[in-house]
Amino acid sequence: MTTKIKIITSGFVSLFFLVLDWVLINSALFGDKPLLFWIWPGLVTAISIAFLTLFGLVNNNRWITYGFGALALVTYLLIFPKAWVVALAGLVFISLMLWFERRIRSEEAVRQHFSIRSVTSAGINVIIYAFLLSLSLNIYYNTSAEFKANPDSFYEALGRSAAKSTRYLGSEGRTGIDLNQTLDQYIRAETVKQNPDFDQIPEEFKQQYLEQAKQDFFRQFNIQIPGDQPLSEVVAQFAVDRVRATAEKNTELFPIIFTLIILALLRTFSFVLRWVATFFTWVIFESLLQLQFFRLSKVAVEVEKLEI
Structure with a gap:
């Protein structure tokens, strides 16, 4: 299997878990689901973060990155309700996701020894906030729709x-x-x-x-x-x-206030998601390394230094 095919495969696996996660979140928010159902979106979110991390590390092709981001945004808009605040949540998520991938690649580039745990820890908060912020905006849309229908x-x-x-x-x-x-x-x-x-x-x-x-x-x-x-x-x-x-x-201030409140509440549980996602990333990385889907190699790196 060539390198480009592996990168594209990694991207589609990441997209699959993202889509699965969005379907579960949409079902939990807008369907009649019990509270325990949220365990499944939580687990799939952690797996999505793991595959997004690995995809971001191996992909250096800008066009593949933007193409994957555009495809992810289209599937998001197809799954969730058609509303401006929901679309905004999707744009925010994709922007933070691309920033997350760029950040972990930068972290890998400055390290002499590759460590999946260190690389993941350097940028995982960005992708966690991407999920939490998009979720809080969707929760706001759901609540505001119910509020407008029956205040x-x-x-x-x-x-x-x-x-x-x-x-x-x-x-x-x-x-x-x-x-x-x-x-x-x-x-x-x-x-x-x-x-x-x-x-x-x-x-x-x-x-x-x-x-x-x-x-x-x-x-x-x-x-x-x-x-x-x-x-x-x-x-x-x-x-x-x-x-x-x-x-x-003050109805115009409610979207901002409500989103910040929900984001603050969700943030209290982010440490659990961070730990689980880091663990899944390590397990999947080690498994794919053993299967020789990935390999670690030594390369020469040029480093910029300030001189007089």
């Missing part, structure tokens, strides 16, 4: 989560207010606190007084909620309404 369900889910969180802070010792009491109980307690003679008022006037206090409360916080609901849900509803109002005024 009320998003805010309802946010309200349920907020109410559940405030219950943990519901004890009076933590907040100074018992958030587990109902709104009616809270308004009555506050009314008695502000008017020590409240209990001496005739019952019919008490109800009018409490109703007026409740309406003042609603106007102050611009909410409407039944009086028998826990105060924690009142607080949660107020918080959700504030989020909704802010979101409507």
